[in-house]
Amino acid sequence: xxxPLENFVEESARLTKPSKIVxxxxxxxxxxxxxxxxxxxxxxxxxxxKTYKNSYxxxxxxxxxxxxxxxxxxxxxxxxxxxxxNNWMAPSxxxxxxxxxxxxxxKGRTMYVVPYVMGPATSPYSKVGVEITDSxxxxxxxxxxxxxxxxALDRLGDSDNFVPGLxxxxxxxxxxxxxxxxxxxxxxxxxxxxxxxxxxxxxxxxALRIASWMARDQSWxxxxxxxxxxxxxxxxxxxxxAAFPSACGKTNLAMMVSALENQGYRVWTVGDDIAWMHVxxxxxxxxxxxxxxxxxxxxxxxAKTNPNVMTAVNKNTIFTxxxxxxxxxxxxxxxxxxxxxxxINWKGEPWTPGSGPAAQPNxxxxxxxxxxxxxxxxxxxxxxxxxxxxxxxxxxARLAPLVYESNSWQHGVFVGAxxxxxxxxxxxxxxxxxxxxxxxxLPFCGYNMADYFGHWLAMGPKLKNPPKIFxxxxxxxxxxxxxxxxxxxENVRVLKWMLDRIEGRAxxxxxxxxxxxxxxxxxxxxxxxxxxxxxxxxxxxxxxxxAEDEAVGKFFEKFGDRLPAAICQEQKALATRxxxxxxxxx
Ligand code: O2Y
Ligand code: MN
Numbered sequence: 001x002x003x004p005l006e007n008f009v010e011e012s013a014r015l016t017k018p019s020k021i022v023x024x025x026x027x028x029x030x031x032x033x034x035x036x037x038x039x040x041x042x043x044x045x046x047x048x049x050k051t052y053k054n055s056y057x058x059x060x061x062x063x064x065x066x067x068x069x070x071x072x073x074x075x076x077x078x079x080x081x082x083x084x085x086n087n088w089m090a091p092s093x094x095x096x097x098x099x100x101x102x103x104x105x106x107k108g109r110t111m112y113v114v115p116y117v118m119g120p121a122t123s124p125y126s127k128v129g130v131e132i133t134d135s136x137x138x139x140x141x142x143x144x145x146x147x148x149x150x151x152a153l154d155r156l157g158d159s160d161n162f163v164p165g166l167x168x169x170x171x172x173x174x175x176x177x178x179x180x181x182x183x184x185x186x187x188x189x190x191x192x193x194x195x196x197x198x199x200x201x202x203x204x205x206x207a208l209r210i211a212s213w214m215a216r217d218q219s220w221x222x223x224x225x226x227x228x229x230x231x232x233x234x235x236x237x238x239x240x241x242a243a244f245p246s247a248c249g250k251t252n253l254a255m256m257v258s259a260l261e262n263q264g265y266r267v268w269t270v271g272d273d274i275a276w277m278h279v280x281x282x283x284x285x286x287x288x289x290x291x292x293x294x295x296x297x298x299x300x301x302x303a304k305t306n307p308n309v310m311t312a313v314n315k316n317t318i319f320t321x322x323x324x325x326x327x328x329x330x331x332x333x334x335x336x337x338x339x340x341x342x343x344i345n346w347k348g349e350p351w352t353p354g355s356g357p358a359a360q361p362n363x364x365x366x367x368x369x370x371x372x373x374x375x376x377x378x379x380x381x382x383x384x385x386x387x388x389x390x391x392x393x394x395x396x397a398r399l400a401p402l403v404y405e406s407n408s409w410q411h412g413v414f415v416g417a418x419x420x421x422x423x424x425x426x427x428x429x430x431x432x433x434x435x436x437x438x439x440x441x442l443p444f445c446g447y448n449m450a451d452y453f454g455h456w457l458a459m460g461p462k463l464k465n466p467p468k469i470f471x472x473x474x475x476x477x478x479x480x481x482x483x484x485x486x487x488x489x490e491n492v493r494v495l496k497w498m499l500d501r502i503e504g505r506a507x508x509x510x511x512x513x514x515x516x517x518x519x520x521x522x523x524x525x526x527x528x529x530x531x532x533x534x535x536x537x538x539x540x541x542x543x544x545x546x547a548e549d550e551a552v553g554k555f556f557e558k559f560g561d562r563l564p565a566a567i568c569q570e571q572k573a574l575a576t577r578x579x580x581x582x583x584x585x586x
Contacts, residue, residue: 004160005130009113012132012166017104018111024139026149034140043137044318048328053315057324058137060195061172062347065321066362067197067204069443072179074209076447083448084558091182094189098178101191105134105168112139115152115162118207118276118290123382125220125278125288127211128156131201133167135194141318144293144366146202163187163210165201169194181205183213183446195320196295196364207274207290209446215276216447216455219462224440225275226254227287227385229376230495233264237376238499241275241287242391242472243440245421249474249487251296255308255374258492260523265492268376269308269369270385272296277387283464286384291369298322298363300334305488310336312371319365321346323358332359389498392439393472394421397432399544400473402485402537403494404514405501409460411514412469414570417453418552422475436555450562457566470498471514476537484537486527493523511540512577542578549575 002010013021024030035056038044044056074082075094082088089097112133119126130152133139142148156162165188170176177192188205190198197204211222226244229237244250254272258265271289280286296309298319303310313319313330323331326342339358345351346360369375378385392415394400406412416439423433436442438449445452460466472494474487497517500506508515516538519531553571556563 003158005115005156005162008130008164009132013111015099015102016106016111016134016168018106018134019108020110021113022110023113024115024143024149026143026147026151030149031140031143034136038136038140045324046328047319047324047330051314051329052317055313055315055317055319057319057322057330059346059348060321063174064172064193064195065360066195067443068174068177068179068193071174071177072443073181074446075180075182076184080562081448083445083450083562085442085449086445089180091184094178094180094182098180098189098191101170101176101178102166102168102189105170105191109134110136112136114139114142114148115156116142116146116148116202117152117155118146118202119288120380120382121147121151121155123288123384125276125384126155126290127206127214128152128162129165129202129206130162131165131167133199135167135169135199137194137318138167138199141200141295141366142202144316144318144368145200145295146292163206165190165205167191167199167201179205181209181446183210186210186214200295203274203291203295204444207276208441208444211276211290211446212441212444212452213446216451219459220276220278221456221459223275223277224273224444225390226250226272227270227275227289227387228254228256229268229270229378229385230492230499231264231266231268232499237268238388238502239270239287239385240389240391240495240498241277241387242393243416243419244393245395245419245435245437245440247297247424248393248395248421251294251309252306252488253491255306255372256492257307257374257489259489259526260492260496263523265496267374267492267495269372269374270376270379278384279459279462280383280386284386285463285467287387288381288384289369289379293366293368294372295364295366298330298332298335298365299357299359299361301332301365302334302336305334308372308374309365309367311373312367313365316371317365317367319363321360321363323351332363333357387467388502390467390469391472391498392416392419392469393474394419394437395424395475396420396434396473397422397475397477397481399541399548400471400476401516401540402474402476403470403472403497404511404516405498405508406469406471406514409466409469410457410566411570413453413456413460414567414574415469415471415514416456417567448559448562450559450564453567454564457564468498468502478533478536484533490527493527496523497521512542512574512580513540513545516540546575546578549578
């Protein structure tokens with residue numbers, strides 16, 4: 001009798017008609033074969049094997065360079081279960097529409113069966129997925145981003161406890177591109193794209209959209225959060241998880257080289273993008289990183305913004321859509337080296353100054369986590385690491401202070417639910433437009449976000465000592481549009497303030513939005529920042545916040561009656577506090 005996995009493979013093969021089926025085992029030999037085949041057919045371009053050993057460049061189709069939210073659907077029986085912030089199709093309609101795009105799609109191509117574990121191989125909190133794909137690039141990338149091959153097959157055995165995902169490049173025409181999630185039956189279909197979040201199905205599709213649905217049903221949390229450990233001068237490590245919308249520097253924060261290393265403060269990386277968190281038997285919130293690698297954005301990455309990743313990417317790395325120098329090294333805007341003569345741009349054309357960006361703005365490196373010098377020795381702990389702080393953040397030029405602390409779990413959930421970030425030119429072409437992005441999950445929540453807020457509210461009381469919830473904004477600007485906070489390694493000073501708050505050591509000023517550091521409570525030695533700038537960084541302008549609270553109210557209206565009452569209460573309570581002007585030092 002066939003196993004559920006064999007049935008899935010047979011059914012998929014009947015539909016897509018590949019000329020060959022390869023079951024991936026995740027071995028070195030298989031990886032070498034995949035790379036050799038891809039070098040042969042032009043999918044991979046060899047990089048300088050002296051300076052970038054075992055590393056390759058891949059160029060995606062120029063029309064296929066980023067996640068496509070407009071083509072991403074949550075397919076639930078009831079539209080309300082997907083909610084007003086997701087694209088929705090009924091499951092039967094979605095399958096009727098998209099099945100023909102899979103029919104015969106793998107004719108003349110190889111079908112790769114990619115079994116993978118999201119999470120440490122032996123963790124009870126990990127999940128098995130199986131991606132069927134006709135892209136060798138996807139198979140090789142999944143090997144970096146997950147525990148792929150034998151580890152997954154061993155864990156799965158003959159069981160049906162896996163999330164099936166069917167992926168085909170199709171004809172790469174955006175008109176025939178669909179990323180479909182069926183959370184009720186835990187199924188993923190993706191066709192027409194070979195890029196990133198659309199195609200590496202373990203990442204955004206399984207680990208966030210499908211997992212968030214499972215987490216709600218099973219009382220855990222699947223979040224778009226980095227996980228880091230902050231080591232103090234005594235060697236004690238305190239773990240924090242942080243959610244920022246895309247393009248706010250999550251990977252850089254997770255891999256930060258601390259500016260306070262001389263005082264014994266160091267940052268250890270557990271994960272850079274996704275956290276799965278559960279309530280442990282002792283009532284603490286514990287987090288695992290479901291991924292095994294980093295799929296980070298290349299432009300802007302350099303020895304200052306992320307020295308650890310610059311060290312990590314010089315071997316076993318797949319670069320996608322970066323430029324290549326004459327000496328066959330990867331290059332992107334913002335890398336340390338100046339552009340050189342003879343560079344080839346991300347489309348494979350000769351690059352000259354003035355001919356546009358050499359690297360695609362969303363170009364990426366895919367690198368094993370194990371290669372980062374900052375990797376925590378606890379990153380694969382099967383039970384996860386205990387989380388003491390949850391951090392929300394966004395890019396706000398005017399509004400939000402450098403950091404504030406919420407008053408309670410419920411208030412913290414409200415802070416997360418009201419997150420917003422202003423767009424950068426690289427992301428959308430429009431600068432400074434504010435986009436609401438609750439918990440940085442707007443593109444990734446697999447169900448109605450009103451219910452998601454309810455799930456967050458319900459998790460707090462299950463925790464014996466809930467993490468403190470903070471909000472940060474590294475991006476506040478002065479009247480001349482200049483960033484007031486230096487960012488990068490200096491952000492550790494803000495993490496240290498959070499740690500001091502957790503341990504009851506740091507002072508704060510109570511404001512209508514939450515508790516803001518007193519200037520003296522921040523560790524600023526060695527940093528040249530004027531008192532005026534610091535006051536501006538920490539300022540809470542009631543007028544601006546009243547306007548913000550009104551915008552929040554408008555955003556919440558779209559959820560109608562489904563919005564939890566506690567969230568409405570928090571919104572009204574904030575409005576009331578904002579009308580008061582008294583400021584009390586604690
Ligand atoms: O554009 C893509 O397909 C990648 S998006 C991405 C990649 C790594 C981590 N986070 C993200 C994101 O958009 O949040
Ligand atoms: Mn992300």
